[in-house]
Amino acid sequence: MTGLRLKPATIIGLLAVAALPLVVRYFLPASEKYYLHLLIQILLWSFIYTGWSLMGRFGLTSLGHGAFTGIGAYATVMLWNFAGITPWIGIPVAVALATVVGVLVGYPCFRFRIAGHYFALLTLALTEFVRLCIVGLRDFTGGSLGTQPRRYGDGISLYALQFEPDRMLAYYIAFGLWVLGLYVWLRVDGSMDRYALDAASQDEDAAASVGINVTRERLKITALSSAMCALGGAIFAQYQMYIGPDTIAGLGLSLNIVFAAIAGGIWVLLGPTVGAVFTQVLAETLRVVIQGSATLKGMFGSSALALDQLIYGLLLVLFIIYMPNGILGTTMAWWRRRAAARAATGRAGN
Amino acid sequence: MDCQLDIFFLEAVVNGLLLAGLLALLALGLNLIFGVIDVVWICYAELVMVGMYGINYAYKGGMPFLVAALFGIVLVAIAGALLHFLVIRPVLETPPINQLLVTGGVLFLLQAAATMAFGIEFKNLGIRLGSLNIIDMSFSWSRILAFLFALAGMLALWLFLSRTFIGTAIRAISQDRQIMPLMGVDSRKLYLVTSAIGGGLAGLAAALMVLQYDIYPQIGLQFGPLIFMICVLGGLGNMIGGFVAAFIISQFIAVGSSCFHTEWGYAVAFLFFMVAIFIRPQGLFGSRT
Numbered sequence: 001m002t003g004l005r006l007k008p009a010t011i012i013g014l015l016a017v018a019a020l021p022l023v024v025r026y027f028l029p030a031s032e033k034y035y036l037h038l039l040i041q042i043l044l045w046s047f048i049y050t051g052w053s054l055m056g057r058f059g060l061t062s063l064g065h066g067a068f069t070g071i072g073a074y075a076t077v078m079l080w081n082f083a084g085i086t087p088w089i090g091i092p093v094a095v096a097l098a099t100v101v102g103v104l105v106g107y108p109c110f111r112f113r114i115a116g117h118y119f120a121l122l123t124l125a126l127t128e129f130v131r132l133c134i135v136g137l138r139d140f141t142g143g144s145l146g147t148q149p150r151r152y153g154d155g156i157s158l159y160a161l162q163f164e165p166d167r168m169l170a171y172y173i174a175f176g177l178w179v180l181g182l183y184v185w186l187r188v189d190g191s192m193d194r195y196a197l198d199a200a201s202q203d204e205d206a207a208a209s210v211g212i213n214v215t216r217e218r219l220k221i222t223a224l225s226s227a228m229c230a231l232g233g234a235i236f237a238q239y240q241m242y243i244g245p246d247t248i249a250g251l252g253l254s255l256n257i258v259f260a261a262i263a264g265g266i267w268v269l270l271g272p273t274v275g276a277v278f279t280q281v282l283a284e285t286l287r288v289v290i291q292g293s294a295t296l297k298g299m300f301g302s303s304a305l306a307l308d309q310l311i312y313g314l315l316l317v318l319f320i321i322y323m324p325n326g327i328l329g330t331t332m333a334w335w336r337r338r339a340a341a342r343a344a345t346g347r348a349g350n
Numbered sequence: 351m352d353c354q355l356d357i358f359f360l361e362a363v364v365n366g367l368l369l370a371g372l373l374a375l376l377a378l379g380l381n382l383i384f385g386v387i388d389v390v391w392i393c394y395a396e397l398v399m400v401g402m403y404g405i406n407y408a409y410k411g412g413m414p415f416l417v418a419a420l421f422g423i424v425l426v427a428i429a430g431a432l433l434h435f436l437v438i439r440p441v442l443e444t445p446p447i448n449q450l451l452v453t454g455g456v457l458f459l460l461q462a463a464a465t466m467a468f469g470i471e472f473k474n475l476g477i478r479l480g481s482l483n484i485i486d487m488s489f490s491w492s493r494i495l496a497f498l499f500a501l502a503g504m505l506a507l508w509l510f511l512s513r514t515f516i517g518t519a520i521r522a523i524s525q526d527r528q529i530m531p532l533m534g535v536d537s538r539k540l541y542l543v544t545s546a547i548g549g550g551l552a553g554l555a556a557a558l559m560v561l562q563y564d565i566y567p568q569i570g571l572q573f574g575p576l577i578f579m580i581c582v583l584g585g586l587g588n589m590i591g592g593f594v595a596a597f598i599i600s601q602f603i604a605v606g607s608s609c610f611h612t613e614w615g616y617a618v619a620f621l622f623f624m625v626a627i628f629i630r631p632q633g634l635f636g637s638r639t
Contacts, residue, residue: 313458
């Protein structure tokens, strides 16, 4: 790999995202904290969704990534709370643990060709298993109520990797993570492994017959993907300063990851990011609308908050039926078609 | 944490058997749909939840329980047919994983709709059937009845599939999806009927479950993963396999829960499931294609 050549547009784009908090500070100083929180969440989830789509785009639809984010978050926090081990060591340990679990579950799956429905349902069982372990170890994890990382000093510490009170700092940490995710995606996209995995996802036997070690290739991408999700989960825990079995692990989260990634588009670089923007903005907008509207509140009370999930579910059904390439994938295809049509008419005119 | 072979252990085993009947019924509907249409309804447990709410409101609206139960069965059967018609049919020709995911969207939809319509409170019919006491053991009648009715439901499905014309057609199409339309069978209609029957089985399960469990919008997440695990363990689409798997899994849960905490019973069941699938990827009774 000779390093990625950065196009001017890429640099401008990165700078624009990097400058976002400054824009917020300048134009919306009153609610800076709120908007930064929204942006941080979008970036952190983008990273996790990108990690999932590394596997998802090759036909490995895993419902087990809620397990990896859960392992990442809980292992880091447990090591800090009960052994006093700094997250600088705890996070690598947690990521390694999640990777080992991913490979342990992945190896028999790929070796014995457990694919499609079976793979999805088996990884679903992994998610449930991890969630039940978290709930079961309630003496340490706080059970289904969740727990908090022990606060170190005033909550901002390099040693304890805690940065929640300083939203600017948190934003740039999330930004760094997001860029890392995109970089990994591009590295995979430009590698030979990508072609091998593409071939394997279309026809496993044919791919194997031309000398691709399908099991090994799939294990590599699974390890990478589970490591990324564990890292994302760990950083998310450090930012939220709270972990619960349903917020950072479990089936609901697994499905959320899958759907947000698909809604954005899993075959394009920024698809998962678009998915994160879309889902977060949708949820926040609806929340604000509901809180501002007395009628809706009167009709449904506090359960009006489920409205975003309702619309979300409905949209997902529609997306999968009518737009399986996701928002960004479909838009880009449309844009390319239009450009091609324009070029064709241009030539015809000359 | 003590696990001795005493009377309480026996009680746990028998309660496990009673639970198995219910789980087998739940797995049966999903297996039927998978076997015939080749689709996994991730939202299957949410259909059961819809049925439970339906029965709850019908009963509290003044219907006798049996009428309310019948209403629930019909309601979920219609919901199953609608699910197939509106959601599955448009994606029938796309990669199978899309069909699984699209029903995942329905899962969110139904859960959120139930939360909005019925609130997050636990709801209960308030019917107490008492329990059967033998020596020092006690078994609640609602569980015993659920077990018996579940077996009766399975028997009825078996009779339907083996003795009626349309049942024969359903069995035939599950053996070869491509050739049957060429024989002049309207597969679209058969799929719709199968979906309705699958829904009806979920409705029957709902009627048996309202007697035992409190109803809340997230109840599907409690049962859903369990049902999928049983189906996969028995071999997706294999009804006999699902039946046996239900008995294995429910013993893990019942005995595990009585010896340790409830979660550990479930956790061990899931672990056993994963290991079993690695040893026999096609399920305990499945045949590889």
